[in-house]
Amino acid sequence: MTLLHRFLLAVSVVALGIGRTHAADFVLASRSIAPAPIVVPKDAPPRTKQAAEELARCLEKMSGAKPQVLEGTPAEMPARAIWVGYQPAVKSAFPQVDFEFKHPEEILIVANDKHVVIAGRDRWIPGGRTVKDRNRKTFDVQHESGTANAVYTFLQGQLGVRWFWPGELGEDVVKSEEIKIAPMEYRYHPSIVGRSGVFHYSNQSDVGYGRSQDWTLHQRLMLDSFPMEGGHGFGDWWERYHETHPEIFALQPDGTRSGFPNPRTVKLCSSNPKVWELWLKQVEEELAKDPGQTLFNASPNDGWSSGHCVCKECSAWDHPDGEPRVFNWYKQNAQRPALSDRDVTFANTLAGLLEQKYPGKGYQVMMLSYGHSRPAPIAARPAKNVVIASVANFLGRTGLVDRGSTRGDTYRQQWDAWTKVTSELLWRPNTGSPAGWQQGLPDLSTQQTASDLKAVAAAGCKGIYIDGVWEHWATMGPQYYVMGQLVWNPSLDTAAVLEDYYRRAFGPAASHVRAYYEGIEKARMAFTAENLEAGVFDFPKLYTPELLRDSQTNLDAAKEAAKSSSEVYQRRVEFVQAGLTYTALILDNIRLMDGYWKKKDPAVAAKVLENWKEVERVIAEHPPAINAGPVRPITPRMVGLHPEYPDRAKKKKTAKKAVDDLDAN
Secondary structure: OOHHHHHHHHHHHHHHHOOOOOOOOOOOEEEEOOOEEEEEEEOHHHHHHHHHHHHHHHHHHHOOOOOEEEOOOOOOOOOOOEEEEEOOOHHHHHOOOOOOOOOOEEEEEEEEEEEEEEEEEEEEEOOEEEEEOOOOEEEEEEEEEEEHHHHHHHHOOOOOOOOOOOOOHEEOOOOEEEEEEEEEEEEEOOOEEEEEEHHHOOOOOOOOOOHHHHHHHHOOOOOOOOOOOOOOOOOOHHHHHOOOOHEEOOOOOOOOOOOOOOOOOOEEOOOOOOHHHHHHHHHHHHHHOOOOOEEEEEOOOOOOOOOOOOOOHHHHOOOOOOHHHHHHHHHHEEEEEEEHHHHHHHHHHHHHHHHHHHOOOOOOOEEOOOOHHHHOOOOOOOOOOOOEEEEEOOOOOOOOOOOOOOOOOOHHHHHHHOOOOOOEEEOOOOOOOOOOOOOOOOOOOOOHHHHHHHHHHOOOEEEOEEOOOOOOHHHHHHHHHHHHHHHOOOOOHHHHHHHHHHHHHHHHHHHHHHHHHHHHHHHHHHHHHHOOOHHHHHHHHOOOOHHHHHHHHHHHHHHHHHHHOOOHHHHHHHHHHHHHHHHHHHHHHHHHHHOOOOOOHHHHHHOOOOOOOHHHHHHHHOOOOOOOHOOOOOOHHOOOOOOOOOOOHHHHHHHHHHHHHHOOO
């Protein structure tokens, strides 16, 4: 039994006060006994049926025999069965078990010597909103998927299945002649109920860059009950209303309602009752598309410093003691109080109207705390049905200062201040690219990120949306894995998760692969402590020839250790090697292009192009080691690293705009 498995089991036993019995184990499958059938309710939600098939697939891979998947209540009670989802028949097998699910997404796994029930709280509206996954398969959107998440918990916690990264190579299923579990009862409900935004490119629908949908499903991130948007609430309002309702837009100091700075980032006159009326109309439209939606965005548009309303009524919502911040309008700047009190008052107004129109529905208003509303409010306090999404950018970089703060507040200080005024908090950090996060480099802050996740969970954080995780598994794999595990269960021990990850994924090469990743992480943390907002052309200061050489030495040792072992360990080490090879090629291009833009040399350009061809080969031969889409040389993240794309001077301008856009989001 692994350290992680023992920890999970200990949590369930201690939390519930369950004693260990001496009754016989339940044999799910063995060479001498046919596998127990999997029984699913006839009207089970689609994600429950999908999870049951996944359970059958894994059991077949473990034992060589695939269990039958039966739908509906059997005419006679089976002698042995795996029940996926609650149905009344299971009550006779577990008369003392409470099958009421009182918490959102609550799961229950209970077993005796003949049966196991894997169930959870499910909530869905058949015929409601649908999505298509990457394979173009259509799913009804469930608003709670407790049973499906219970199955993936059972596969990991009881059957020891692991998904280190997406794809067959990242899956670890241990073959066994006999699969059995001891009598047990495990009940759990996640405290972070908004998880799909952590790897938001791989949520339920195909959204472009994402390639990890199966992995986020297995890690219980995809199927959450509180999906949150990461953006703004009024991006199309200028187009919709500037002709019919020009009065709803922000009054500028010059007396106009011009839509400054542009249609996408235009601000509203939030004290205008017509804005409230139109927002309620928007809620009605959203509910028509998705009757199960419960969270509605009221966050000001992007461009956090520009174009805010200066009318008497909106200004009266500001608190005079709010932190002084610098605001921009057309051809003028001025210092005014932070917008936190104003935005909270606006959200509270909408929340009250929302409850009046839809009493008892539990609908909530989401308000971003970003830009000039990052400081906590002085007097206003969010209503119970207002959720604050804090754009506090301290993921992996605790000391980073909010560049809009005149006091020099860090993002972490701002988050901590909000925890003192509301319990309805979401964390919505932008990552930036401290050490190559956006370029696919090993920008590892695993220990710091684990600490950050535990801290926000302890503060009562309901949901997390990260902008963005680019899914570079060969360079960032251990950190991604820890993120997935801790977002589902923040109480897990980080050391136990990592010990299990390295040992199970790499076998005899574990210590060397671990030394490789931890060596880079140690150097990265030292670098970012001194360079909190480094640019691409600063990265050679971190990824020095010495660091790359030491890293290669660790992987060479890992290859040697894996030689006499299973081929899968050798292939996984090669997968990690692909990440280091990619890193070395990109660093070579950074160094070459740094000089190229000062003096264009055809020989340098030829070498860079040769490196890019090698990058393409490495990516193609080792999916999903590096996610190709985000690191194409044409993308803003890689500008200046290819001789046919913008030079370094333009890159500086582009990079500044990219930082502005990321920070504004």
